[in-house]
Amino acid sequence: MTKINNPIIPGMAPDPSIIRVGDVYYIATSSFHWNPGVQIFKSTDLANWELTASVLNKGEVNLRGTNTPAGIWAPHLSYDPRAKRYWLAYSHMLNMAGREFNSDSYAMWAEDIHGPWSEPIYLTSIGFDPALFHDEDGKHYVSILEWETREGYQAPGHIVIAEFDLNEGKIVGQWHRVTQGFTSRGCAEAPQIYKYKDKYYLLLAAGGTGYAHGVELGRSENIFGPYEPHPSGEPIITSSPRHLFSLGNPDAGHFEMYNPSSIMQKAGHGSLVQTQTGEWYIAHLMSRPVEGTLLNPLGRETSIQKMHWTEDGWLEMKDGSNVAKMEVEGMTGVELEADGISHNVFDDFNQEKYDLHFLTPYRDQQAAWVNTVERPGYLRIHGENSLFSQIHPAIMATRATSLHYEVQTKVEFHPDHYSETAGLGLYYDSNNWLYVHLTHSESEGTVLYVLQAKLGQRIELVHHYIPVPEDTAELKIIYHSGIASILYRFGDNGDWQAFVENIDVLYLSDEGVNGEPGEIGGFTGLFNFIGSVDAHQHDSFADFDYYGVKNY
Template sequence: MKTIQNPIIPGMAPDPSIIRVGDDYYIATSTFHWKPAVQIFHSRDLANWELVSYGLSKDEVDLRGTNTPAGIWAPHLSYDEKTKRFWLVYSHMQNMAGREFNAESYAMWADEITGPWSKPVYLTSIGFDPALFHDQDGRHYLSILEWETRQGYQAPGHIVIAEVDLTTGQVGEWHRVTTGFTTRGCVEAPQLYRHGDYYYLLLASGGTGYGHGIEIGRSKQVFGPYEPDPSGEPILTSQPAHLFSLGDPDAGHFEMYNPHSEMQKAGHGSLVETKDGEWYLAHLMARPLHGKLLNPLGRETSIQRVDWNDEGWLRLHDGSNVAKMTTPAPAAFNGSQKSAAFDIVDDFTSPTLNIRYMTPYQEPASSWIDYQGNGKLKIKGRNSFFSQYAPSILATRATSLNYEVETELEFHPDHYSETAGLGLYYDANNWFYVRLCLANDEQGIGLCGLHAKLGQKIDDRDNEVVVPGGKVKVRLSYRQGMVEVDYQLPEQEGWQPLGGPVNVDYLSDEGVNGEPGEIGGFTGLFNFMGAVDAHQHDSVATFNYYRVTSR
């Protein structure tokens, strides 16, 4: 039997919303404080996926000043057969302090998945995780979590549904339909489906941590009442043990770690049917570091084969409710899954910048990125990497727990606040950076490490090496939360170590600051090329290539 290996989209690719249009499958995922926002992936076989577009690729949203893990949450992708339009709805989480969770939700449409997308139309601020359902009679419905702010009421709130006019964005009367179908609580991400005589409501539950799962209910009326799945448990999870957490905040539930599974945190998913009538459930997951409850790669996308039983309820194909690292492939799958598809080899000769590059808090722009496709990439230095407004960081998602990232750069600083180099980045408070800079006495150029941990700066000048011509190759070897740094000067034949191994396991969802009252973040680790200039914003670093190779 042919199988699909999970995750199908490694690295930061959470909250997957999957659809099929003809022979093509598409998945949209969250991007938080990263831009362009809303990744859109494409596949023909459910196993091999490629990033093809972004939903928010211009100046539609301002993410400067965004605190971890706010930003763009849980995009939902749909296709209206009557108008032949793609629809994308998403939440812009602007504030999480005080557990107020202030978010605005919007809708956009496009005739092609690659755009252009319409301007976002405001829908509501009632909560987050919106989803659209296009019914057979031409009506459209918006489902979302209504965020509860009152003391003494079940958190995080009700799942609500309303009819919506997609031409105006006008939302009708909200109908409160459920606070969940199991005792895991913390339900969110409601998604409607029609199958047979029923409307099915798919919910994420148990929080985004180790107690995460997907639960389901059904009704013959879109506004309910909805009957819960008779099992009383999630239909998909990483930890099948019973959990009672009604009213709990969205917590990590570390007690729900499953020591028997490589996959953790399975939950928040969406359904798709193949042309051959097979059903699959795309969902998020995480892979912790060995022996630790830390997840550097954030939440990734996996997929499971599911079936409808005789009573009209969904079950995983193997009859359990535990998500697996492999799943039966669809009949049309040819058996070839490219394991290295997410590695990067970029010599900067393509006509346009690789689509996989992203930047934190602001758009990648020609004002600080000079790309001509001539084998050189130039980055102009700006704010320090502690900035949430204008750091000059060009990054790609880390997609493996064991990999190498390498570049060659040339830089000639004339002030001590001008630097350029290669690094690992989670957010403005947490990063690791190997940079060219002026020596402390401002006589010559050196290469040394600098990193931020929970907002505190740590400068590793003890291992500084002299780089006479301002040109050097740098390689970071990441292994299960540890990083080793090597460098090579132009006159050298082999790599030389720069100090010893450094523990960077804190660059993970559970290891960073996050919002007060929350557990760290849930975004993910990135690799980056970058430059800093807190002097005149006029220094420029030149990069000659960029490579990321999984090991």
């Protein structure tokens, strides 16, 4: 029997939504303030997942000015076999101030997972985490969390379901409140409807997005409920199985629910799929904190568990427990790919299109500021706003997928002002990053320099700078469990030289950025990037010869 090792998609890949069409599986994940929005991963064996597409790649959403952790939340994939259409529902979280949580939800469709996708169809602004269900009679339904803002009412709200006319783009009838949450953990969200043997099943994320996270299940003979809870009274999937009463708590880190017996933490927010072999699996998010800490630089990753139906019609993990595992039994009779999928990244920019893994925070990727055409064989990035900007940063980044790796590049840059920079770095959001770069010194010419942002504070490593001959340098960052060391070399194939060693960047993690006490500051994860800044005349550009990430 083959074994699947978790996480199946390492690095920032939260809120996975899984479907099967034929013998091919697809997972969509949240993208928050990153463009292109909503990444789609593809697999044939449930173990090896390849990034194959993105959905929001034509300016459908404006993410400029997005505060952490708003943006694109909880995409839900579905397939309508009658119309032979893929559907994607998602929320655009616009504002989280005052816990008002202004969110607009949409749906899009395509006849091919790679697109073209339709224009977004407006669903509702009642809450967030929408999902579509296509019933056997041809009717369609939307389930979503109705966000509650009133003092003294159920927090964070109720799960509601309504029939939706996908052709007309409107609600049919009214919203039906179906549950306040199935267990005492509360914070029920991300509702998804499934049908099994003539009963409707409602799958929920619960317990908040922290260490108490879990997957809950209820069932009903009517799609609008009432839904009876799972007889265990507990989540069917979690990393922290001990009982918790937090009903009414809108969300929290719940650091007290850390499970010291498990590598995997925060298992929750699941999505079900039935295989071509008749077996059932659930894709769900998880995290792996740095040893000895409660900090998760890689953010929330995607894992999978094997499930089965009990004789009395309830779903549970194959081993009968509810504790998510790092190793899972694979599909019967399906051999895993021999070499598996490498999560290393390398692009020498010799093709017209750069690697699909590159994402950009807050703004769209447009040829006017990033392209391989102006200088073939290089990625040219025209400098714009500073890295603190949430409007027009010129950043090309990839998800960090290991706690031990190195990232490097070679950059040619000809600055003539100290406000012009180009280089390599680590990035969480506009307030939190590390940046080694070439810039202009009025006394030294082009120099290598380091800037850091921590919780919005600008930090200059003023005692570390070195002249750069011929305006060209290779740069490397070695990352090890929250500690970064910067190296450089000049000329071809020279020895790497240490520049700045052992920088504490552990704060570049979900729990280390901008959070209130007891809360989680972000839901994304660490990225590696190349980029350029021109706060002078917007007339400079940097040419990157290659970009590579090697995991250990």
